[in-house]
Amino acid sequence: MDRAALTTSPGTTPPATPTAPTTPAAPPSPPLRPRHRDRALAWAAGLLLSVPAAVAACRALDEDGITPFPQLLSFLPWLTVPAGLGLLLAAAARRRTLAFVAVLVLTGTAWASLPYTPTLVTPYGPSLARIRVIAANVEFGQATGSLIALARRERPQLLYVSECDPACGRALATALTGLLPHRVSVDAEGSAGSVLLSAYPLRDRSVVPSTMGMPGATATVAGRSVRLQLAHPMPPLPGQVGLWKTELARLRDEVAARPSDESLIVAGDFNASQDHAAFRSVAAVGLLRDAARATGASRTPTWPAEGPLPPYVQIDHVLTTTDLVAGATRFPSLPGSDHRAVVADLDLQEGR
Template sequence: MTDRGNQNGRRRHGAGWWLAAPLLLAVTVVVACRAADTDALTPVPQFLAFLPWLLVPTVAGLLLALLARWWTGLVWAVALLGLLAWFIEPYGKSRRPDGPPLASVRVLTSNVEFGHAAGALAAAVRRERPDLVFVQECEQTCDAVLRRELGRAYPHRVADVAAGSHGSVLLSRFPLTPAEGVDGTMAMPGAVADVRGRPVRLQLAHPMPPLPGRTGPWHRELGRLRDLAAGRGRTPLVLAGDFNASQDHAAFRRILDTGLGDAARLGGHDRTPSWPVRTAPPFGAQIDHVLLSRDFSVRAARFLDLPGTDHRALLADLTLHGRPG
């Protein structure tokens, strides 16, 4: 009985080792890329989007290592948990503008998924009354709905309407001057708004998603958004839309490193998922953002559920500050 019990114990320990090691190894690859500040290649960018959820396989690996009495694996799992906890902390620091308050600005960004949620977006805009509306995946039918439902309240617009996911529209209560947008597979138009006599650069973001095996366009288009943010000079900037990237992607953090702040982060919702809506908020990734230059402070931010789209809309209440002195 003793020998048979020892054999059964060894089998359990061996099975625990063989199950724990692949789990911990997979998580280690993703965490190592996060630590090295690289998005690497497929499937790392896809896993990085859901970095907090890697706690689940890590804890499973820890329990299996404990069951197998595999002490090296146990230490490995504890180290991974510590690194994950470190990286899950919000990226970027809070900051306050130095100048006096100049104007309140409410911003709404929404990916309407091939235009399916255009009607729901129009209803939300009438209810929430944002000053600026950034709309992604707005095709011809969506554009017609927005013109009909919101044209009077939002007389200023910059649009690049196209089929499928390629169209984008920017609506404003403030006077707009068209500006050169960012080149991308999907439309990313830009404009300059006149906010109480102060020019504010507006840029819609909708880079390609990091499709498996095709992350090149995603990297390049996020890089172009980074270049725009870095070259803005002293002009206030609102960069908003579906970035197809979270704070755990190095390409997105490089945009923040130009001095921009994330409105959801500054409004206390740094890890609130915005996609996919079928599993958010319990499970998902925050890939819809409103990014701001230091001229803005954030009073509040919240996510809205709109029927017809796989993204949650983001509403941010901002204050534009004048220059100090």
């Protein structure tokens, strides 16, 4: 072929080069849900649920267990918050089984937080006497002045004072001699001292063996014998949970040993809430009623009343036999102490 024939003349269009047919582009696939995020949410939910589940199980099994469970039981009502967050995270992770477990944990924690009271016998008959009780921890005697002012204002017939050293005891006796002339005490320094002051004459004085003073005595009120017992066992700190249980058990034995026809008021700093089995055993053995529970105030916190945290647990109680009916319960502040006081108005009724 002549080379000139292959040369394109000016102004002419070269022949088109054949091309392969094109395939239409596939539509973009939706982004995949990141599995690592789901896994992280599931792990976070499991961690949040583990503590409420374990603590609620202790409550359901009526056991305080070992450290850290006695300490965590003080937070039981508040553990519904991490349980609820765990449920939300389990749902966000789309783990049905985990979400079902979270529902069970949240329900169990909320159920365990319901107020506790033993089986009660309904009292009957007219009221024989009105008794006002104050239970207060004055924190190494620092709130003695505040307690004197409170007692003068409230005018109780019975005053249970924990952590009252000899100087505190002398100050109370001097300031309140006209109001509460009778007393039984454990005279010791620091937190070991305790005083029980009474408007009624006292007899049968005794002391429950304990690290901190737990004195008791018997009074006659409107012709009835009423046993008075101050409570102040050791707190359940790590390393002394066994001692805490032992001292609450001694208090329980003291309650159980009283005559069945004798009225009883046990009050003070129990270092235990209604969520602790050791505390409930004291109430159950004598069919005692918590004055705060009877007046709808069983979740009113009394400790810690000073420091960075607001009060979150009720560890100060007034427990009574069923013939002593609580009409009102209040928790006034006590400047100088890390506890709120408990003021309970009780009606001593004729029937049991």
